[in-house]
Amino acid sequence: MALLEATxxxxxxxxxxxxxxxxxxxxxxxxxSVIGPNGAGKTTFFNILTGIYKPDQGTIVFNGKxxxxxxxxxxxxxxxxxxxxxxxxxxxxxxxxxxxxxxHTHLHVPFWSxxxxxxxxxxxxxxxxxxxxxxxxxxxxxxKREELAKNxxxxxxxxxxxxxxxAGEPRLILxxxxxxxxxxxxxxxxxxxxxxxxxxxxxxxVLIEHDMRLVMAISERISVLxxxxxIAEGDAQTIRSNPRVIEAYLGKGAADAx
Amino acid sequence: MTPTVPSESLWERAKLTLNTGPTAYGFFTxxxxxxxxxxxxxxxxxxxxxxxxxxxxxxxxxVYRSSTHTxxxxxxxxxxxxxxxxxFGTLNPFYIEVATQAGIFVALALGxxxxxxxAGLLDLGYVAFFAVGAYAWAILSTSQITxxxxxxxxxxxxxxxxxxxxxxxxxxxxxxxLGLPVLRLRGDYLAIVTLGFGEVIRVLANNLDRPVxxxxxxxxxxxIERPNLFFADFVRDTLGxxxxxxKLHELFFYFAVLFIVIMTVLVVTRLKxxxxxxxxxxxxxxxxxxxxxxxxxxxxxxxxxxxxxxxxGAMGVIFASKQLFINPPTFDLLRSINILAMVxxxxxxxxxxxxxxAVLVTLLDLQLLPRAAAVLRDLQxxxxxxxxxxxxxxxxxLLFGILLVVMMIFRPQGILPDERRKEELAAGDxxxxxxxxxxxxxxxxxxxxxxxxx
Numbered sequence: 001m002a003l004l005e006a007t008x009x010x011x012x013x014x015x016x017x018x019x020x021x022x023x024x025x026x027x028x029x030x031x032x033s034v035i036g037p038n039g040a041g042k043t044t045f046f047n048i049l050t051g052i053y054k055p056d057q058g059t060i061v062f063n064g065k066x067x068x069x070x071x072x073x074x075x076x077x078x079x080x081x082x083x084x085x086x087x088x089x090x091x092x093x094x095x096x097x098x099x100x101x102x103x104h105t106h107l108h109v110p111f112w113s114x115x116x117x118x119x120x121x122x123x124x125x126x127x128x129x130x131x132x133x134x135x136x137x138x139x140x141x142x143x144k145r146e147e148l149a150k151n152x153x154x155x156x157x158x159x160x161x162x163x164x165x166x167a168g169e170p171r172l173i174l175x176x177x178x179x180x181x182x183x184x185x186x187x188x189x190x191x192x193x194x195x196x197x198x199x200x201x202x203x204x205x206v207l208i209e210h211d212m213r214l215v216m217a218i219s220e221r222i223s224v225l226x227x228x229x230x231i232a233e234g235d236a237q238t239i240r241s242n243p244r245v246i247e248a249y250l251g252k253g254a255a256d257a258x
Numbered sequence: 259m260t261p262t263v264p265s266e267s268l269w270e271r272a273k274l275t276l277n278t279g280p281t282a283y284g285f286f287t288x289x290x291x292x293x294x295x296x297x298x299x300x301x302x303x304x305x306x307x308x309x310x311x312x313x314x315x316x317x318x319x320x321v322y323r324s325s326t327h328t329x330x331x332x333x334x335x336x337x338x339x340x341x342x343x344x345x346f347g348t349l350n351p352f353y354i355e356v357a358t359q360a361g362i363f364v365a366l367a368l369g370x371x372x373x374x375x376x377a378g379l380l381d382l383g384y385v386a387f388f389a390v391g392a393y394a395w396a397i398l399s400t401s402q403i404t405x406x407x408x409x410x411x412x413x414x415x416x417x418x419x420x421x422x423x424x425x426x427x428x429x430x431x432x433x434x435x436l437g438l439p440v441l442r443l444r445g446d447y448l449a450i451v452t453l454g455f456g457e458v459i460r461v462l463a464n465n466l467d468r469p470v471x472x473x474x475x476x477x478x479x480x481x482i483e484r485p486n487l488f489f490a491d492f493v494r495d496t497l498g499x500x501x502x503x504x505k506l507h508e509l510f511f512y513f514a515v516l517f518i519v520i521m522t523v524l525v526v527t528r529l530k531x532x533x534x535x536x537x538x539x540x541x542x543x544x545x546x547x548x549x550x551x552x553x554x555x556x557x558x559x560x561x562x563x564x565x566x567x568x569x570x571g572a573m574g575v576i577f578a579s580k581q582l583f584i585n586p587p588t589f590d591l592l593r594s595i596n597i598l599a600m601v602x603x604x605x606x607x608x609x610x611x612x613x614x615x616a617v618l619v620t621l622l623d624l625q626l627l628p629r630a631a632a633v634l635r636d637l638q639x640x641x642x643x644x645x646x647x648x649x650x651x652x653x654x655x656l657l658f659g660i661l662l663v664v665m666m667i668f669r670p671q672g673i674l675p676d677e678r679r680k681e682e683l684a685a686g687d688x689x690x691x692x693x694x695x696x697x698x699x700x701x702x703x704x705x706x707x708x709x710x711x712x
Contacts, residue, residue, distance in 0.1 A: 050550060076552035088547035090540050100533075101540045105552035107533040111561070114532045115525050121532065128533075168552060 002061075003028040003172055003204050004049070004080075009058035009068075011041075011048055018044040020228035021058075026172070031198050031205045033215045035239075036225035037248055042208045043085055045225065046174050050082050051075040063171060077105040081165035082174035085208070087157050091150035095141055095160055098149050099132040102167030132167060139163045139193060155186040162193065172204045173197065179211050187211060191218060216240065224248065277324040286321050290334055293317060294342040301349040308629050311353055312621065314338065319614060344512055348505055354512050358580065360620040361515035362573050367600040367616040368522045368609065369569035374598065375607035375676075376535060377562035378542030380449040382594055383436070383456025387567035389589035390432045391425035391574020393463060393473060396584050399483035405471040418485035418579060422518075422572050429571020430564040437563035441556055444545070456594050464586040478585025482578050485510065511580045518576070522569050526609060529565065538562055599658070603665055605672025614674050622658070627651045 004026040011019040019041045026032050034042050047053045049060060051072035060068040067075050081102075090098050107128055109121045136142040139159040144152060149160060158178060165173050178194065179187045191214050197203045209215050215222060216236040224232040224239060226248040232239055239245055246254055276285045293314045300307045321334045339357075347354025370384045397403055399417070403410045413421070440451045467475030487506050493499050501509075529535050537558045540548040549555055578584050596619065604615020630650040638644050650657070665672075 052546065052549075071554075072549040073552045073554045076550055082550055084547065084550075088544050088550075090543040090547065092543060093536075093539060097536060097539075101536050101548070101553070102551050104533060104537055104540075109533070111534065114528050114534060117528055121528075125532070164551065 001028050002026065003063060004206075005059075005061045006045075006049065007059045007061075009045070009048060009055045009060065011044060011053055011055050017228050019048060019055075019225075022225070022228070022230045024223055024230065024233075026204060026206060028171075028204050029198065029202060030220050031194065031207070031218050033207045033209055033219035033222045034225060035209065035212075035215055035222060040225040040248075041228040042225055043176060044228075046082060046176055046206075046208060049075075049174065050080060073105075076168060079169070079171040080174065081168045081170040081172075083158070083161040083165055083176055083178060085176040085180065087161055089149040089157055089160060089164070092148060094146055095136065095149055095152065096129070096132055096145040098160055098164050099135050099167045100128055102135075102164035103128055103132060105168060135163045135166050136160075138166065155182055155189070158182070158186075158190065159193065162197075166197075166201070170203065172206065174206045174208075176208045177210065178207065179209065179214060187214060190214075194218060277326075282324050282326050283330060286317070286324065286326065286330075286334055289317055289320075290338060294338070297342065297346050298349065301346075303350060303352045305629060305633065307350070307353070308625055311356075311625075314343075315617065315621075319610075322610060339516060344509055347508060347512060348499075348501060351505070351508055354508050356620065356624050358508075358512045358515050359624060360617045361512070361519050362577055363597065363600060363616040363620050364613045365515070365519050365522045365569050365573050366597050367604070367612045368519075368526050369566040369573075370597050371601050371607065371609070371612045372526060372529070372538075372566040373562050374601055375612065376530060376542070377538040377559060379559060379562065380445065380452070381563075381566070382449050382453035382591070382598065383459070384452075384566070384570060384597055385589045385591075385594040386436070386456045386459035387429045387432055387570035388574040388577065388593075389459050389463060390428050391571035392578035392584050392589070393479075393574075394425060394428050394571075395421055395575040396479040396482045396578045397472065399579075400479055400481055402471075402474055402479050405474070412483065415483050415486040416488070418483070418575070422514075422575055425571040425573075425575035426568045427571070429574070430568040432571070433563040433565075433567030434560050436567075437560045441559050453591065453594075456589075456591060460586050460589050460591075463589065473586075476586060478583055478588075479578075480583050482582050482584065484579050484582070507580075511576060514576055515573075518569070518572055523609065523613075525565070530609070534558070534561065599662060603662065603672060605675035608672065608674055608676035611672050611674035611676070615672065618673075619658075622661075623654065627654055627657070 002025045004024075006022060006024045009019055009022045009024075010017065022041075022045060024034075034045065036042055044053065048055050048068075051067070051070050051074070054069050058068065059066060062075070062078060062080055065078065067078065067080075090101060093101070107124060109118075109124050113121050133142055133145065136145055139162055141152075141156060141160055141163060144156065149157065152160060162173075162175070162178070175194065179190045182190060194205055194207070195218060198205050207215070207219070219236060221235060222233070222239045223230055224242070224245050226244075231244045231248060232242045234242070275281045293310060296310045297307070297314055300310060318335055318338060321331050324331070343357055344354065347357070366384070366388060369387075370381065373379050373381045373384070395418070397406075398421075399413045399415075401412060403412050436452065436455050440448055440455075443451055463473045464476050466472040467477075473479070484507055487503065487510065489510075490503070490506055493501060493506065537548065537553045540551065540553060541555065541558060545555065581588075597616075600615040600619045601612050602615070603619065604613065605611025627650045634644055634648065634650065638646065
C-alpha cells in the first residue's frame, strides 16, 4: 500500500526550477533512496514533503490524506518526521530533552494543569521520560542522556537526531544524508540502525544519500533526481546500469563508454 | 597562583561548613536573628540601616543557595519577608517602599524573562503591558471615566481585588494582539517592532485626551483609587495594632506584590519544566527544527507573549493604585530597557538570577545612589571641595551603563545564570581558547544557528 504519494510536484525559486514535475510513490515498510548529484533538488523535495516549502504544483498524499500546503508542524504531527542534512539539534538542551521535544505532539496536559501542577502533569512527564529513555537506549545513547547535545561526538549527534525523530512515533522517517561526514565504522553502524528502523519498528524510511555503497546495499527502491527532474527509478541493479544516471553523475562521455 | 591556594581552600571550607549540615542551620538562624534585631532597632533612614537592609535581603539569596532542607529555607524566607520586613515597614516606611518597588520589578522581570529568556524573543516594548494594566485601573477607578461618558460611574475601591485578574487578562490579550502581527519576525526585526509598539502605547496615552478624553493626556491621571482595607478592623481590634490607613496601605501593597511575585515564580517555574517550557527553549534554539518536531510555532510564541504580558498587566494595576498618579512618561522606553537590563544582569532564562537582577537594580536606583548623594552632601558640609552640582543620582544612567558593560565583559552569562546555560557558556569558552588543544577531538556540531536546510 502506498504510504506517501507525491504527484507532479513542482517548485520554482525565481527562475530556477528546483523540483520539476516529480512523481514518487513510497510503499509502506520500504527503504527508499533519493539520489542525485549536488543541487539536484533532493533536499528541496524533502522540504516540500515536510511542509517547509509549499509546492507550486502537484499533490502530496500521506497516509490517505492530502498534506501539500499544510504547515510543517501539522505534517510532523501526522507521523512524518525527518532529520536534517546539517544536523539541527537543540544544541544547548540535554540529549534527553532533545528527545522529549521530539515527543511534543504526544504530550497533551493542558496549560492550566501545568500551572496548577495537577497530578496528571507529573504522571505524563514521568511516562514521557521513560519513553524518551527507551528511544535513547534504542539508538545507544541512554548513558549520555544528561549531556548537552552539542557536546556529543558527530556520529552520536546523527543518532540523536534519529532518536528525536523516533520520539514522534512516526510512520515515515525522512533521513537527509544520515551518514554525511561519518567515518567508515560509523557508516556501518548507521546502516545497521536504518535497517533496524524498518525491520524492528516497521517504519518506512526515505533516504537522501551520497554514499553509493550504502544506497545500493539497503535501498529496495531508488529514485534519481537531476536538475529537479526524476530521471530514473528502480532497484539497485536497474539504477546502476541506467545510462542516464551514469550521465548525470559522470558526464556524457562516461555514459557512452558504458 | 600558589600563595592564594591555602586561603582559597580556607574560603571553600568555610563556605562548605556554613552551607551544609547542622552548622548551616545554626549560621542562618543566627544570621536571620541578628539581622532582624539590628534592623528593627535601627529605624532611622541612614547609611547604617541601608547596609543592614542589604545584608537582610542577602540572607534570602544565601539561604536559597545553601544546601539546607527546603522547609528550613521556606521558613527563613517566610520569617524574613513575611514577618520582619513588614513589621519593620510599620516603623520606617522608606524600606517597605523599596521592598515593594523591588517586588514589582521582580514580577516584571520574571514576565519579560518568559519572552526573552525562555522563548528567545527580544521584546523592547514590555512596559506597554504594564501601562495597559495601570491605565485600565486608573481610568476605571477615577472620575476619568465620567470624561468618557458622564453616565458611567467609577469602580468602587473593593473592585480592586477582582480587577487584578482583569489586569492579568488585559495584559495577556494585549500580548496576543502584539504577538499576532509580529511573530513572523525574528531577532533584530522583532526587537524594533516591539520597541515601536511600546512607544505607540505611550504616545496613545499621551494623546488620547482628544476628541474623547480617555487618558487625560500628558497631565496623567490623579487620585487613583486605593483598595478598601477589608482587614483594617481585624488588624486594629483583634491584633491590637493601631496603624494608620496609610501604613495599612503600605503593608497591603507590600503583601499584594509579594503574593503576585510568589504566584509568578510558581507559574514560571512550572511552565519552564513542562512540555511548554521545552517547546519555548526549542524555538529559541532552532525554529526550523522545532517545527519539524510538530511544535506549533505561532501558538507557542503567542503563549509566551501572553504569559509574560499578563504579569505585567496585573502589576500595572497594583502600581497605579500604589502610586496614586500615573502619566505617560512613567512608561517610557527607558523603563523597558531597565527591565531588560535586570533580566540580562541577573542571567537570562534563570529564575533566581532574574529576581536577583531586579532587586539589585532597584536597590541601586532607590537606595545606593540617593544614599551616595546624601553622603556627598554631608562631606560637602564638612568642607570637602566637592562641586555642589555633583549629584550621583544624576549619573544613574551612566553608572548603570558602566555596570552593564563591565558585566558583559567579565560575566556575560549574568550573575546567577541558568544552571545549564552556565555550562553552555563555559563550553563555548573552551572552544574559543586556542591554547587548550586537548578538548578538540570531536568536531563541533555542523549545525549553524541559521544554516538553512536547503
